[in-house]
Amino acid sequence: MIYEVFRQERKGQPFQHAGSLTAPNERFAEIYAREQYGRRQESVALWLVPREAVSEIDDFPDEFDLKYRRVDGYSIKTRLREARERAGTLASDESA
Amino acid sequence: MDTRTQEFLEYVQSGGQVETGDWMPDEYRSKLVKFIEMHGNSELMGVLPERDWILRAPTLQRKLALTAKIQDEVGHAQLIYRVVEDLGKPRTACLDDLVSGKAKFHNVFHYPTRTWGDVGVIAWLVDAAAIVSQKALLKCSYAPYARIMKKICWEESFHILHGRDVILAMVTGTQEQFELVQEALDRWWEPLMHFHGNPIPADEDPMFVWRIKSQGNEEARQQFLDGYVPQIRELGLEIPDPALRKDEETARWLFTEPDWEKLRAVVTGNGPASAERLAFRRLSREDVAWVERVVLAEAA
Numbered sequence: 549m550i551y552e553v554f555r556q557e558r559k560g561q562p563f564q565h566a567g568s569l570t571a572p573n574e575r576f577a578e579i580y581a582r583e584q585y586g587r588r589q590e591s592v593a594l595w596l597v598p599r600e601a602v603s604e605i606d607d608f609p610d611e612f613d614l615k616y617r618r619v620d621g622y623s624i625k626t627r628l629r630e631a632r633e634r635a636g637t638l639a640s641d642e643s644a
Numbered sequence: 645m646d647t648r649t650q651e652f653l654e655y656v657q658s659g660g661q662v663e664t665g666d667w668m669p670d671e672y673r674s675k676l677v678k679f680i681e682m683h684g685n686s687e688l689m690g691v692l693p694e695r696d697w698i699l700r701a702p703t704l705q706r707k708l709a710l711t712a713k714i715q716d717e718v719g720h721a722q723l724i725y726r727v728v729e730d731l732g733k734p735r736t737a738c739l740d741d742l743v744s745g746k747a748k749f750h751n752v753f754h755y756p757t758r759t760w761g762d763v764g765v766i767a768w769l770v771d772a773a774a775i776v777s778q779k780a781l782l783k784c785s786y787a788p789y790a791r792i793m794k795k796i797c798w799e800e801s802f803h804i805l806h807g808r809d810v811i812l813a814m815v816t817g818t819q820e821q822f823e824l825v826q827e828a829l830d831r832w833w834e835p836l837m838h839f840h841g842n843p844i845p846a847d848e849d850p851m852f853v854w855r856i857k858s859q860g861n862e863e864a865r866q867q868f869l870d871g872y873v874p875q876i877r878e879l880g881l882e883i884p885d886p887a888l889r890k891d892e893e894t895a896r897w898l899f900t901e902p903d904w905e906k907l908r909a910v911v912t913g914n915g916p917a918s919a920e921r922l923a924f925r926r927l928s929r930e931d932v933a934w935v936e937r938v939v940l941a942e943a944a
Contacts, residue, residue: 567727
């Protein structure tokens with residue numbers, strides 16, 4: 549069976565994919581993970597997940613280009629300038 | 645080249661990363677398998693020159709360091725074969741091809757070790773030459789391989805320091821010890837100059853074209869010389885190539901052209917220790933076959 553190995557560098561850090569290993573069962577997977585991914589105390593924790601337990605989603609359609617839900621969907625420059633002009637708070641370098 | 649392959653080529657050449665499940669041209673996959681498999685084989689075979697010296701190491705600390713280094717090399721082989729398996733070649737097939745002589749491994753592991761001086765030179769300079777290549781592999785277009793290279797590079801850094809420490813102990817020791825290092829360097833210089841491969845221009849090297857390697861062979865060799873010639877010379881050691889010098893104008897190292905035919909002969913199994921090492925691998929594989937059978941039976 550193939551197990552994916554995720555490692556945590558330090559407490560508080562996310563678990564990151566480090567690689568995989570093959571083992572006949574969970575008991576061996578733990579032994580091999582310690583040996584292959586934990587020889588040097590380089591991680592504070594490892595997650596072992598059978599590959600078949602991982603399901604991946606890799607398509608995120610955005611057919612309608614829903615920009616209004618993102619920062620790049622807004623351009624406030626013009627209106628902000630207008631508002632400052634009206635309030636008389638335009639900075640000296642902006643009034644040109 | 646069909647459109648899809650052409651697009652893939654442009655993708656990797658502009659820094660695109662490829663994952664295991666992605667579509668890839670057959671040529672890319674087969675080149676990848678060949679390259680990564682050779683690396684796995686080299687880690688496994690690299691154990692043998694050093695393993696010889698565990699019982700003969702001069703101090704307990706050196707014994708422990710050598711054992712830890714070897715443990716790392718085998719661990720690297722395991723990580724690397726795992727990557728090859730995901731590309732479609734089972735590790736038993738890799739090991740079959742290795743012991744039959746069909747698959748290759750790096751030239752440096754086809755040479756014998758004669759003295760403790762060799763052990764220091766290998767751990768310091770051979771590992772240094774390897775790390776130049778391995779750092780470049782961090783940018784490999786095939787992401788699963790690039791990811792394990794991070795761990796491998798991190799562990800190799802202890803190997804080089806250990807090697808350099810062994811050398812320093814000897815060059816600051818007796819005259820006999822100093823001469824042991826010089827003599828080892830004299831024998832290992834040619835394999836070191838061969839290590840990065842013949843100076844095929846990068847854009848004619850399929851491994852570079854597909855961005856499996858991110859630099860050409862000569863680039864890697866120049867980097868190695870830049871980093872390590874000064875370190876070698878500052879110890880009072882002589883490099884056995886009178887033509888070796890850095891051209892100030894071009895900032896390139898010039899040297900006696902290595903014999904590339906000899907390199908080809910060595911990596912196709914005609915090195916001084918090739919037969920012996922492969923025989924040992926074959927034998928130990930037969931010897932431990934029972935472990936695999938028991939483990940797999942127990943787990944079933």
